[in-house]
């Protein structure tokens with residue numbers, strides 16, 4: 071049965087539909103077969119995966135499986151060693167800059183959903199300048215622009231704002247609505263270095279249950295956004311699933327296929343993976359599949375062992391205790407002192423505008439002290455756009 075499942079999945083990887091956009095793979099994928107792939111792994115499969123130096127998706131399935139739970143310590147030690155080898159003794163810090171909480175979508179898990187009666191704000195040029203200076207004063211050199219998804223905050227707005235932001239930071243990424251490849255290319259020309267598009271879940275049925283209204287309910291357009299980002303030649307592509315919407319193991323396995331698909335096609339780009347767990351928010355939901363702290367540690371170590379070059383990112387959604395212990399494990403990037411309301415760095419008084427509650431609210435100085443206490447150095451700048459021409 072196991073051999074049959076693996077064979078079925080290998081054939082799927084080689085099918086012509088998969089060679090194009092990733093939606094071709096998802097259309098043909100059998101969710102139950104993928105779930106069986108990790109559920110049926112044995113301790114021998116885990117031991118085999120751990121003994122290798124180069125691991126494939128089948129090994130990843132073993133490492134995220136229930137059978138790998140007794141091997142957590144070994145996985146973490148190997149993950150830490152591999153991260154030190156590839157990235158050295160450093161962790162880079164970034165801050166999210168929320169430009170707008172206006173949104174025309176209805177996502178069951180998000181405080182910015184259209185029907186939530188919260189005050190909406192889209193930063194204008196003056197407000198943006200104050201926000202940029204407040205972030206700059208904290209020392210950040212890498213920022214992530216975040217917005218809700220609406221036509222009012224789309225290309226014309228980005229074209230106005232990016233040239234005002236870019237001179238202040240060496241690395242500029244964005245997490246906004248999915249765009250066309252030509253738009254990504256244009257934004258790259260005016261200073262964009264990276265784009266994050268989290269699929270939330272790869273299971274269409276579940277996706278449609280949680281994305282009830284607006285453009286985000288177009289599953290395939292979102293799913294193929296990383297292909298379009300790669301086609302535009304953007305330096306960094308970020309993936310993620312919202313852990314808790316679906317079976318976190320099967321969603322992570324799908325994301326591993328997605329990563330390999332993108333790496334084959336857009337080998338010049340770098341890739342990052344984040345691990346958002348569902349957090350309380352206005353009108354929030356109860357997670358379908360709860361991932362415990364131990365399981366999250368297992369998942370993070372599995373990603374590092376699957377791909378030593380991957381940027382792994384840890385957000386302030388996680389508690390100070392979790393971040394304290396996780397910092398050595400395999401992460402290369404962390405957010406710090408994040409504000410998830412537009413204008414929150416310059417004026418922190420309007421918490422009702424937040425997208426979700428932050429768990430680690432410590433000031434950046436404390437985060438830096440914690441990182442150093444864990445034997446790591448803080449890096450503010452790990453990228454210069456000039457490097458993309460090397």
Ligand code: SF4
Nearest residue numbers: 173177180182183218
């Ligand atoms: S998750 Fe994004 S698209 Fe959905 S409601 Fe929140 S901001 Fe809007």
